[in-house]
Amino acid sequence: MTVTESPAENRTAPAVAPSASFRALSTAMFKGFIRDKATLFFTFLFPLMFLVIFGLIFADAGESKPKIGVVGEGPVITALDRSGVAELERLDSPAEAERQVREGDLPAYVTQNGDTVTLRYAASDQNQAGTVLGLVNGIVSQANVAATGQPPTFTLNAAQVEDESLEAIQYMAPGFLSWAVAIAAVFGAALTFVNWRKKQVLRRLRLAPVRPVTVLTSRVVVSLGVAVLQFGVFLGVALLPMFGLQLTGQWWLAIPLLVLGTLAFFSIGMLVGAFCKTEEAASGVANLITLPMAFLSGAFFPTESMPGWLQDVSWVLPMRHLNEGMLDVMVRGQGVEALLVPALVLIGFTAVVGLVAAKIFRWED
């Protein structure tokens, strides 16, 4: 018998350093990811497109003021102008103003003639009419108090509870980010496992001295890296002056939350990948999960507009907790204590779904 050249240590030492396998597999998968233009598009550009479109649509939503027509001059009109609560449109005659209100171009107009302030409004738009009525009434009352020369007995100090600058972008940026991370992690995990099973890569790995946990963690690490990249890109865009995202103090607390969220989404992807036989089926199922989850979790618009029972249901979704936690630390100015509940829920979710996925995992069809 000829002696083969295989080194003797092969006989006794099965273990290749897991770190070498881990690094090689992560590198291979990361290269595969950045070389796939379609995946890059759906991971970064596609959700960003939505952020940009919605960001531009709602850019002025926070400062929308009622428009009021004014005719003539007087202290009340001056006070109305100075208060800045309404946008005034100067008109030449009451007749002209009346016509515009009737035709629906303006919700109301104000004229001051001596001590009489006249407000005429269109009742066809109840909401606007109420707002305008309240505004003008308030100004008139203030002017009355001022006219007495006495200091006011009661003063109203009103301010919104959120950051003063809370605009649409403030809840949209964390929302779209959650959605983007979910797409990347669910699709990434599901398609990798389906593709590897179909192309027998899993089988080939089973014949190499690599532990399943090494294969799994190398894929997880790629997903986590992608999520952090998404975080950077999203904040970078949302912070641009044209969108005007304003982060509060400990916004970076969103990163550990994002990591846990990615793990939860990855476990969903594993489950989809374990069930589905083809990439087409996996994509369909992944879409079927991520899109409704995003809507129900308030990723696109606040959940307050949903019926109560639906809001209750939404708390079973990992994205709801991720979204809520990110809003807390990124724009509501809360600290590390806001992470506790979302973190525990996300860890629990990952553990349960991950275990189920591991249970039904198949190396081959």
Added chain:
Amino acid sequence: MGIGPALAVSGLYKRYGDLVAVDGVSFEVSEGEFFGILGPNGAGKTTTLEIAEGLREPDAGSVRLLGEAPWPRNLALLPRIGVQLQASAFFERLTAREQLETFGALYGVGSARVGEMLELVGLSDKASTPEAKLSGGQRQRLSIACALVHDPDVVFLDEPTAALDPQARRNLWDVLREVQARGKTIVYTTHYLDEAEVLCDRVAIMDHGRILALDAPARLVRDLDAATRVILERGVLPAEQARVLPGADSVTEDEQSLTISTRTAAPLLSALAERGTLGGLQVRTATLEDVFLDLTGREYRA
């Protein structure tokens, strides 16, 4: 070494539902041997190979691969075997070199070995080509390189030449011969009988889950004791003259040719030479296809 065979399987039995895929298969492969498992599709070749590799558990029977049991998954054994699967099991969007580097790293093999492997399979100039852009033959060669990158003792190849054009097949034969020359034990399946005849030291002919014959290809053919056929162009020699030539057992004629069957080809050929009728002459001896026909009573169809 020389301690027992590289691979020994005995009494393998595997059933999928109603289908008995492998039905009592036993054989041994010595170290350094080029062993072929051949037969038509569905004969049970791949299942046999998968059980030998440790990918499947047999319902009955035993496997000793390099003296160890491959099932359940034997981490100590895996670095010593190399496997090329039927589908091309590659990572997505990596180049030929990166595929080899990745598989190599799983076995703790440095990138120095990658260049050597690319050269062995003749893909040095394709090192930076994405795997998806390789031709079928190039992909198969890369797949074999990936199976060899960690310098295993035993190499399993499942139909490496399937679906290749004749030129690519012959290129691959050279690669396989080179692998054997490096002292590897090769166990491979094919449904090309002619290829097995050329490459293998010994072959096991399988059909319906059983081994019908197992020996060196030349010996299988010789044991068949089939007649040699000497084929001449029609009209070169009249049939009645052919029948009386020394060694001619029988003569048949069709539109193109005249065929003389013989068991003593030498005197027949010299008689034909004397008559100056060697132009366009073909001599056909029996092949493994004739062996298959003899064993199963039916024509071989891959």
